[in-house]
Amino acid sequence: MGRHDSTASAAGSEIEVLPFRKIISIALKGIRIRIWRSLIVVSGIILAIAFLSYILCSDGFLQNAFRIGTRELLKSLDKIGVDPDDMDNQRVQTYWMVGLALLISFVGIVNAMLMSVTERFREIGTMKCLGALDGFVLRMFLIESVVLGSVGAMLGMFLGVGLAYFEGAFIYGGAVWGLLPLGWLLLVAFGSFVAGIVITVLGAVYPAWEAARMLPVVALRAEL
Amino acid sequence: MNKTAGPAEYTDEELLAHLNGSYVVRAKNVKKIYHMGDEEVHALRGVTFSVQRGEYVSIMGPSGSGKSTIFNMIGGLDKPNEGQVYIDEVDIAALNPLELAWLRCHKVGYIFQTYNLITVATALDNVMLPMTFAGMQAAEAQDKAVALLKKVGLGERVLHKPLELSGGQQQRVAVARSLANDPTIVLADEPTANLDKTTGFQIIELLRQLNESEGVTVITATHDHKMLSVSDRIAWVRDGQIERIQNRDELDIEEGEMRVK
Numbered sequence: 001m002g003r004h005d006s007t008a009s010a011a012g013s014e015i016e017v018l019p020f021r022k023i024i025s026i027a028l029k030g031i032r033i034r035i036w037r038s039l040i041v042v043s044g045i046i047l048a049i050a051f052l053s054y055i056l057c058s059d060g061f062l063q064n065a066f067r068i069g070t071r072e073l074l075k076s077l078d079k080i081g082v083d084p085d086d087m088d089n090q091r092v093q094t095y096w097m098v099g100l101a102l103l104i105s106f107v108g109i110v111n112a113m114l115m116s117v118t119e120r121f122r123e124i125g126t127m128k129c130l131g132a133l134d135g136f137v138l139r140m141f142l143i144e145s146v147v148l149g150s151v152g153a154m155l156g157m158f159l160g161v162g163l164a165y166f167e168g169a170f171i172y173g174g175a176v177w178g179l180l181p182l183g184w185l186l187l188v189a190f191g192s193f194v195a196g197i198v199i200t201v202l203g204a205v206y207p208a209w210e211a212a213r214m215l216p217v218v219a220l221r222a223e224l
Numbered sequence: 225m226n227k228t229a230g231p232a233e234y235t236d237e238e239l240l241a242h243l244n245g246s247y248v249v250r251a252k253n254v255k256k257i258y259h260m261g262d263e264e265v266h267a268l269r270g271v272t273f274s275v276q277r278g279e280y281v282s283i284m285g286p287s288g289s290g291k292s293t294i295f296n297m298i299g300g301l302d303k304p305n306e307g308q309v310y311i312d313e314v315d316i317a318a319l320n321p322l323e324l325a326w327l328r329c330h331k332v333g334y335i336f337q338t339y340n341l342i343t344v345a346t347a348l349d350n351v352m353l354p355m356t357f358a359g360m361q362a363a364e365a366q367d368k369a370v371a372l373l374k375k376v377g378l379g380e381r382v383l384h385k386p387l388e389l390s391g392g393q394q395q396r397v398a399v400a401r402s403l404a405n406d407p408t409i410v411l412a413d414e415p416t417a418n419l420d421k422t423t424g425f426q427i428i429e430l431l432r433q434l435n436e437s438e439g440v441t442v443i444t445a446t447h448d449h450k451m452l453s454v455s456d457r458i459a460w461v462r463d464g465q466i467e468r469i470q471n472r473d474e475l476d477i478e479e480g481e482m483r484v485k
Contacts, residue, residue, distance in 0.1 A: 022356065026356070033344040122340065123342055125340075127342075127353070127357075129328055129334045129340075130328065130401070131326065131328045131329020131354055131405075133325045134321060136357075216301045217301045220336070220340065
């Protein structure tokens with residue numbers, strides 16, 4: 001958004017930009033009054049991040065079980081069809097899985113954000129007619145996406161890690177609790193959480209930016 | 225071609241008004257071209273036109289004549305390819321996005337054919353929104369919004385959402401919203417097109433009443449002939465040009481029915 005330069009005009013010195021706190025409260029209100037839409041977006045993020053963190057976590061179990069390599073653990077690996085002699089191939093496979101998980105998360109989240117922004121083009125046009133600045137529109141959607149992204153990523157991360165441990169308990173028995181070093185676990189959790197927020201914000205930036213710089217007339221004319 | 229002043233020249237009266245600074249809107253030789261594929265559509269072919277403070281002006285014309293384009297130009301929603309538009313003697317082409325937003329927020333109130341209310345928000349929130357953009361404190365904005373909603377006859381329905389209101393009531397909310405920041409001009413684009421005859425007339429009456437009591441300048445783009453009787457002046461638009469401008473007393477009014485000379 002262009003800073004106000006001091007071109008001589010009647011508007012001149014009286015211009016004030018909406019304080020950030022106010023924009024946050026408008027964004028939160030926007031989430032609340034569209035609670036069902038917001039919940040659908042959040043559930044999309046939850047699923048995507050749960051999938052990602054589950055894959056990362058199970059992969060961690062697998063690698064560590066192989067690395068520690070006690071008789072029981074190797075037996076568990078054998079039980080789920082993992083061949084310790086073929087570990088390189090197995091790892092390539094898991095990288096594919098992680099990549100795929102990221103891709104699915106990305107597409108799912110971007111799609112949800114794209115929908116929720118584009119269906120509000122008219123509203124954006126109206127707001128711009130009423131004096132909203134481009135920067136306001138952009139910030140409002142960014143804040144909304146950060147909030148939705150954090151909530152979704154947090155819940156998804158817990159769900160995914162929880163599921164991985166639940167499944168791990170069946171595969172490795174009690175040994176599962178010591179399988180992942182704490183640092184590794186935190187990395188998986190934190191990584192999934194951040195990935196969720198980043199993807200959500202990225203998914204919102206493009207449509208929000210498009211919407212923010214639209215001429216009000218164009219945004220008003222948008223039929224969806 | 226026309227019996228009153230030609231669109232491109234000023235009468236003495238207009239010149240005087242200009243010198244006194246009493247024009248709120250002036251359009252000078254405004255041209256607008258839209259591109260539709262390879263085709264160029266000349267929506268406006270040189271429109272010159274001015275509106276004085278406190279006037280009620282209707283821009284009349286069939287659909288496709290360019291009246292909505294004029295509306296968008298004088299509202300600062302779109303910029304001309306050629307010519308100038310002045311709102312309160314400020315050339316809107318010279319404004320940066322921030323100043324343009326300020327102008328839309330403080331100087332102009334918009335009313336649309338399709339109401340364009342925020343459907344998920346209450347009537348009160350809709351009216352408060354422009355005040356929020358203007359930086360008004362929430363408590364003050366709420367009091368003012370309630371007062372405005374009372375003024376348009378919706379005092380009982382401040383907490384209703386647009387879809388719980390009839391078309392006429394929604395348009396009343398839009399009228400209240402347009403007055404939120406005490407604008408110099410209220411611009412109404414086909415405000416009655418989606419309403420039945422009686423409701424449409426009530427909205428027209430409301431606009432006229434606010435025009436008289438608040439002294440706000442009202443400019444409507446319309447093809448609703450009910451607008452004729454309340455307008456101070458009527459600008460007839462055809463093929464992207466102002467064909468003629470008539471004063472109300474030049475209209476032939478017979479038993480409530482309008483006949484155009």
